[in-house]
Amino acid sequence: MSNTIVAQLQQQHTITVLVDNHPGVLARVAGLFARRGYNIESLAVSVTDNPEISRMTIVVNGDHRVLEQITKQLNKLVEVTKVVDYTETAAVERDLALIKVNAEAHHRGEIMQIVEIFRGRIIDMSDKAFIIEVTGGTEKLDKIIHLLEAYGIREMVRTGIIAMARGSKTASRTGRDAE
């Protein structure tokens, strides 16, 4: 029994936070996570279709109570309009990675096959390295990164997860309020 509880406890949550597009809002949100001891796995921020609203997608680890506190504390920030938890919603989650991988002449064929299978793209090529662009969920990206490690990854960057509910629901209007 204790195992199932532990499994429930350490769930990864993807939450979307709609905030006023003011300077300093990111600092407020990040500061809240820091001082209340919540760990951010990833964070992606950009402006939305409404230029006055920014959208943050934050991936956090924690049990149900931690998540409840996070959403409630976020909702207390005056500039936070909405907090949506996608954990139990059918949602599309995407991460994008740029991977600079060693590509000696005799490996190029293999690497291009891997990129093909993962529906990535080679967007830069030099005599020693490729830059590969690949999008997908966290697991898919973890897998291709693992495969490419065999050739030697020189540099890598990921955007962090962004998420959107399937169907006609939107975060700003009909999305389920995490509170």
Next chain:
Amino acid sequence: MLMSGAQILLECLRKEGVTHIFGYPGGAVLPIYDAIFDCHDIKHILVRHEQGASHMADGFARSTGKVGVCLATSGPGATNLVTGIATAYMDSIPMVAITGQVRTSVIGKDAFQEADITGITMPITKHNRLVKRVEDLASAIAEAFYIAKSGRPGPTLVDIPLDVSRNQIEFDVEKDYPKQVNIPSYRPAGPSGRVPDLQMKKAVQLIAEAERPVLYVGGGAIASGAQAEVTALAERTNILVTTTLLGKGAIDESHPLALGMLGMHGNAYANHAVNSADLLIAVGARFDDRVTGNVDKFAVGARIIHIDIDPAEIGKVMQPDVPIVGDVKNILTELIKQVQPREATAWNDQIMEWKEAFPLVYPNDGNLYAEYAIEMVNELFDHDAIMATDVGQHQMWAAQYFKCNRPRQWITSGGLGTMGFGLPAAIGAQFANPDKRVVCLSGDGSIQMCIQELMTATVYGVPVITVIVNNRSLGMVRQWQEMFYEERYSAVDLQASPDFVKLVEAYGGVGMRATTREQLREALIKAKVVTDRPVVIDCVIPTMEKVYPMIPSGQSVKEMMLRHDLEQVKASVHADGETWSFADEERVLEQVVEVGASGAE
């Protein structure tokens, strides 16, 4: 009319009904002070340290429920407000702090007296804002006041760069000041908010089923102005009421259903009641660690109804069976209508038995103790004085012995525990309540943290009476070192303090010293007739006195120590006759007594 940002600021403050600004000038607020020069309806109180200004605004707010306002210049002026802002934040006190900032063109360039005060105060304000255009100033002020006082109150800060307060625009306060603030992302519960029917039904049912219910009432009841409702609910259901440090005054403490404070230094009978309860009705309280001790052992057998205006408090520490989010007064009004009347039961008798078995006691040997001083304040001021305290042993003794009969009579820094809070908070409360007497109970440690505000009190003729409970040590820390650190007294012996009697006289006030009960009584009677200047009574008590009862940090009612328990423990451990006092305590005491004999005349 063409107005500068500074003039607009004052127009806005006037519109918000501000009567007092506690502040200190400086370079970045010169235009604001120039506007204050022409302003005669809002009183500016020049303090001696910006920390004093923030605590005065806090004391003003706590004693009235209105928004307190403090003002400081950029950089060090603003950072000196920080302790006061954090104090207000922890206790949910409505306050607007206005700070100057360097010119917008040099922000971020490490200009003279530049500090990122919005960044610094982000975690200790409900909201803050740097105003970069004079066109935005009026709405920023309106929002600051609205956010500070609505929902769960708290401090806000508005940072105004020099050029913003200097620049001029056309402004008509009647036309241009927002009559209503509408922030789409901020929708706090209000006094007329919706009452959740289903949760109310569940609460009513739990109360009907409960055999051993207790009301646990915190500062939210004071903020919401719900004394009548708390009392009515208690009377209708005959449920006894224990209050937190900040909940004091939520019910008249002489009421037969009032149990006084619970928690670490709470009444033993209140703690026993909560520990044995089968239903805890938490009203505007947040299950602070000084209340619960070890959460896993707190009120183990009790179901919990948690009423709070802040949804984030629900489940933060303890998971309630029935959460009710809303304004306390609003919710209680409805609850009183729905709840079934209930007769006093054997449970009430049981608590009364505990009350008799575990009374608050202090040595009745004729010597002067802090507890006696507090009882004298109660008696000589007809239970009508406003009591402000500092932080430490004296604060806990006051929490135990000072009896509030109304809300906003008790002013103390609970959450942050800010030494130095008492005197300026008392001065702020006195400005707000010119017809009441305000007593500040302090310690010889705490008083020296903001003692410069005695000058402010003298200048403005503020007759605050400060009783310094003088034990020549940092008593609370010393108590912990004695009990939990094997009497390894580290940096708690103050060794020397100024002669407080001479010091207050140097500040232009009245000083007296009391080393006996009679001297204290006389001093308080003399203090009562002083109405135009501050009074300080140096009340000399034994060094080794401790606060009881005490539940050691992180433990439970089972580990609660009562006065006689510890004396027994000490007697057994120290059968060899080892002394308990500081090596030089007696010498210090003798000196003080000698000086005291002449000072009290």
